[in-house]
Amino acid sequence: MVVNNLKLLVGGVQLRDGVTTVTDILGKMFVRAGLHVLAMEKGYASTIYGAHQYDPMVVSATPPLSYGDDRSDILVALEFDTNPDAPIQPNRDTILRHGKNLVDGGVLLYDSTTGTVDTGDLERRGVKVFPLPARQIALRELKREVVKNTVVTGALLRLLEFDMDLALFRQYLEERFGRKGKDIVELNLEAARRGRAVIEEVLRTNGWHDVGYRLVPQPTTGRAVLLNGNDALSMGAILAGCRFYAGYPITPASAILEFMEAHLPRYGGRALQGQNERESIRAAIGAALAGVRSAVGSSGPGISLKVEEFGVAGVTETPVVIIDTQRAGPSTGMPTKPEQGDLAMAVFAGHGEIPRIVLAAGTIEECYTLAFEAFDLADKYQCPVFLLSDLTLADGRRDVPEEFFLKNRRPVVRHGLLREADLRQDGYRRYQITESGISPRNVPGVPGGIFKSSGSEHDEQGMITTDPPKRKAMVEKRMRKMQTYLKEDAKPPLVFGTPDGAVLLVGWGSTRLPLLDAQARLRAEGLETCVVHFTHLWPFPTHLVRPLLQRGKDIIVVEQNYAGQLADLIQQECLLPTRRILKYNGRPFYTSDITGGVRQLLTNGTRVVRVGDRAPAVVLETVPEGD
């Protein structure tokens, strides 16, 4: 009997079967019971209806670091046949795709509304199969098709011997649907009971005592929430004082726009759905110009379209936070699949030289904390600040104690925003040359501080000029801000373990947890590694990074892209050779990718390993490498 440690995968037809309804209800109930939930790979398609969707979820007693791999203990297939006579039964899709990854002795629960499925192969591997006519029960017995997911939920609760009296479930329903009336709550409870009865029946018929997995509530120290990176980032932005947000619909950034549209008005702010990517960022720059903390969010293809405005924000010294929830590119690439391919764009895109700051969140919690930092840095340095997230973080969910959000909240301080009393009549210079490179900033509407601001090169008053000494001084002033940043605000990468003489596993973004998981597993195998994880990527904190990386034996950069964009940055800035483990097949990094990659790199001496299914595991570099 495995207690409080399992991986559950729910699959079905997108939009029709309510895959995430089931995982959302279950996840929240588990979190309420003090268990830890991690659902970091939301498998969905960029079509709306009819495609396969799946949502794996790890539930455990201690906070799980990552999945480990693509195996699951319990598989839930929500599909039913719309046409039972079809040669290929559609309700087998989830079983066909994920059944092979089900562990021996695992559990399969599937919707048998239109007939049972041949599961002989699985049963021979000891898998316990539970056919459940969920849709039929909902439609025929309860007369409400919508409760089919509750039937499944009830069945799962019984399988896991969790919340057997449905007390937690009742509480959840009352909070969620209480307003809609008592009937809804009772109907759902009845649906759950019907699901439970079917499981009881299957258990009895087969003479099974239990299914081998059980979840037991744990005492909690405080309330926790289950949320994804987009949610955490949106909440962080609002609490950090963002009051104008613009976006144009794009996966997976749209959720931020939707959140902002729903919540900003409550806090006196406004969200704008731009009519295109360029209108969005221009409006955000306009709002920032008027003094409001302002952000624009998009994903790779949308960020490409905004590139010309990076320069506008940079040279006019207008603070704007640019959120990029990366997805697989180039072009429209794979809209619903993860990749870390935009680092080079965030750091280098744009013509001329743009002062900018690039931050990247590594966890859902960091999506929240870095939002505060991004707005503060934008205000302080008056330049575009990139906040990189990626699809794995954007859509992945995890339980976080509520206390975390309250504890890590920072008060809003509008650095250097001048008020009427600070402004002397006629003496104000918007682009005053200063030692720090930061000029005093005012906003329109404040008497005494009229300013001219221009995307063309300008003098201290903001008047357009091409005078060589003025141009030189202004370029240097702007770029000096980056020096000030490196002195005052740059942060070294996070270090987990001791770097001295160790193999360094270097990463950024959503690879943090898999890297830590890999570190633990490699340690169990006798290999001590040190994980070095970047959050502040540009301006590159060379003075903090180089001495650190030099202490290690071998620098292995783990990234979800083909080239190794961070590895290139490290080589460029630190002049240190790097080795790389790269994955770009559209699935997130699994721990097994990293542990396997490290072993290959260390045993066969290659510099690059490209991992992921259906790609060559090892690519031997044909070009000779110099040291």
Added chain:
Amino acid sequence: MSTAAVNQKLWEQNATPKHRIQWCPGCGDFGVLNALKAALARLELMPHDVLLVGGIGCSGQIRNYLNGNAFHGTHGGALAYALGAKMANPALTVIALAGDGDTLAIGIENFVHVCRRDPAVTLLIMNNGVYGLTKGQKSPTHGLGMPQGVSTEEDPPFVDPLRLALVCGASFVAQTFSGDPKHSADVLVEALRHPGFAVINDFSPCVTYNKFNTYDWYKEHVEHLPKDHDPADMQAAWRLLDEFDRKGKLPLGVVYRHPRQRTAHQRLPLWDEELADVDPEPMLRLFR
């Protein structure tokens, strides 16, 4: 000095000195500048409450030739910056000053949608039919008054900003001529008082590159709107434009003005104290 003259002085402070203005001698934009200063002075607006968002090109330079906060970014972007600034602080008087190429070629994506959104922003199109700053290439309004060739490849018909603005739902549409600064100023005053998006097409001759649409040509072809025109009547506006077309004349005046009264938006919170004490509870509740 009279109040108007004092106000006019206010708009000349902090600006590029007259002798350093970089327009060609005789440029129509001088007339636009004078009209703009006169209108702002007449409305007794304070320069710190005004945001002038310039476009790219000769026209966009106007923002530096008078007092007031000024900004310009990318080609075609003026209206979208103006939209964001106005949404953030509705107390600001936001004026976008852009050329015809700027508004109707690269910036048409912003133009169409800002018309629909109808923010209380004034757009002054300084229309000369050419790209002046890049030495006279044809703009989308090129060909005004010229016979159209059969081949639309070489000379497609020009874009009429008035008709486009009407179609896109602009709530104030007017036309003026920089050779008539008094009329320009009158129209600008009306536009700045309008509580929605105001589009003014201001014919501003390019003396260097547009040898066809000269001051004399305009003087021959412009005609003030009849006194009895009701700008609140959309159908009358369309009839009027057709009528002037048939006559071969260009109407000067307010062609259309939506009669609706609008409620003002709130200024977005800005200062530390306005942003303090935010309750995260409603957001956290979503994820329990």
